Amino acid sequence: MGRVRKVLSRPLVIGALAVVVAGVSFGLYWFQPWKLWQDETVEEALPGVVETSAPPAAVPSGQPSPATGPQTLASGELISHEHATSGAVKLVRLADGSHVVRLEKLDTSNGPDLRVWLTDAPVKEGKAGWHVFDDGEYVSLGKLKGNKGSQNYALPDDIDPARYTSVSIWCDRFDVSFGAAELARA
Structure with missing residues (x-):
């Protein structure tokens, strides 16, 4: 037995x-718990900005300066949701008429499936804001390029940026916002 x-x-x-x-x-x-200890820093320049050491050309008095460079249409500061998140967000119209969402001095945790979303949802502080961004209309601008640094996300040509009021760093895997910013019109 x-x-x-x-x-x-x-x-x-x-x-x-x-x-x-x-x-x-x-x-x-x-x-993917190892991502909590791995940082990816991305530093991109704003498209259409030419850095030069020469002084800007003088504009005759009484004439408006030409708007040839990028223009900030809206901006906001990131607040923390599921993970500590900070930095600035800008909605920018480029000289060619296209639009980008620019994240500046982003600092958040890394995650398994992070995206940048342009949304129409209000930004709420604390746990009340963790899950609201997929309730309304949103556009995924792609995977987060890095959890630190400054980076650009192009808007599709058929998207009207005036219809959206916030940006979220969204974890698609767990349907939660890492952080978000309300966009205040310039």
């Missing part, structure tokens, strides 16, 4: 170990 028990328990132990290994593997894939 003792021998029969050992033979039956060996497959049970192997099966239990296989279930544990599969569960741990899935958990690591889904949560």
